[in-house]
Amino acid sequence: xxxxxxxxxxxxxxxxxxxxxxxxxxxxxxxxxxxxxxxxxxxxxxxxxxxxxxxxxxxxxxxxxxxxxxxxxxxxxxxxxxxxxxxxxxxxxxxxxxxxxxxxxxxxxxxxxxxxxxxxxxxxxxxxxxxxxxxxxxxxxxxxxxxxxxxxxxxxxxxxxxxxxxxxxxxxxxxxxxxxxxxxxxxxxxxxxxxxxxxxxxxxxxxxxxxxxxxxxxxxxxxxxxxxxxxxxxxxxxxxxxxxxxxxxxxxxxxxxxxxx
Numbered sequence: 001x002x003x004x005x006x007x008x009x010x011x012x013x014x015x016x017x018x019x020x021x022x023x024x025x026x027x028x029x030x031x032x033x034x035x036x037x038x039x040x041x042x043x044x045x046x047x048x049x050x051x052x053x054x055x056x057x058x059x060x061x062x063x064x065x066x067x068x069x070x071x072x073x074x075x076x077x078x079x080x081x082x083x084x085x086x087x088x089x090x091x092x093x094x095x096x097x098x099x100x101x102x103x104x105x106x107x108x109x110x111x112x113x114x115x116x117x118x119x120x121x122x123x124x125x126x127x128x129x130x131x132x133x134x135x136x137x138x139x140x141x142x143x144x145x146x147x148x149x150x151x152x153x154x155x156x157x158x159x160x161x162x163x164x165x166x167x168x169x170x171x172x173x174x175x176x177x178x179x180x181x182x183x184x185x186x187x188x189x190x191x192x193x194x195x196x197x198x199x200x201x202x203x204x205x206x207x208x209x210x211x212x213x214x215x216x217x218x219x220x221x222x223x224x225x226x227x228x229x230x231x232x233x234x235x236x237x238x239x240x241x242x243x244x245x246x247x248x249x250x251x252x253x254x255x256x257x258x259x260x261x
Contacts, residue, residue: 003049012083018064019057023049027090030056033099037063047253078107094260096120113203122209123242126195128221199228206232207259211240
């Protein structure tokens with residue numbers, strides 16, 4: 001089946017927000033991680049759009065969406081998801097989040113459980129204190145400021161290149177927004193927003209998906225979380241890392257459709 005992925009824009013709180021929409025069926029919202037934008041889910045969108053109407057926004061400051069002036073905290077980004085889905089008229093939907101997007105999805109599901117039919121967290125933040133050293137480096141204010149300025153210059157220099165690349169293939173590894181997020185979600189020692197004490201409150205069916213060799217968020221956090229969430233399944237892909245949705249595209253798609261139904 002040939003899936004047409006539509007690139008659309010919506011205005012939320014005065015910001016132009018870029019998002020992708022594809023497919024037919026029940027609504028499925030996908031939140032990307034902090035190291036890319038919605039295009040990191042491009043192939044997954046094609047797979048999942050066979051069965052669902054998939055909505056994949058670029059978070060503010062990522063991809064084609066306007067930034068939030070540095071207010072890159074998970075509760076603010078969770079509020080954004082609420083406004084985004086309300087603007088689209090989505091009353092109840094499936095929700096998937098990867099990495100930073102997982103933390104956002106988890107926070108949103110705890111604050112607005114009536115909106116979520118089923119929840120999928122992929123290599124998610126906010127489930128434990130441990131996180132990779134390089135992410136913690138971005139908690140240092142001087143480093144965040146200097147690296148942020150550097151990437152603003154790089155992004156400006158890449159404008160021409162970006163216009164001439166296929167958006168499905170072009171993934172910027174870091175942006176000023178992702179640098180700001182790094183400084184706001186961690187200290188030099190650990191993650192700062194951990195929601196493990198609230199996991200028993202999750203009242204929707206939940207699936208945790210991980211790679212056994214995740215170098216950013218250790219897989220033990222998935223097992224700990226699964227023991228605390230009332231209705232929870234865990235799938236760990238052996239010898240895989242932080243991006244199992246891309247590394248195991250077909251198996252991941254079968255897993256998701258089997259879980260969501």
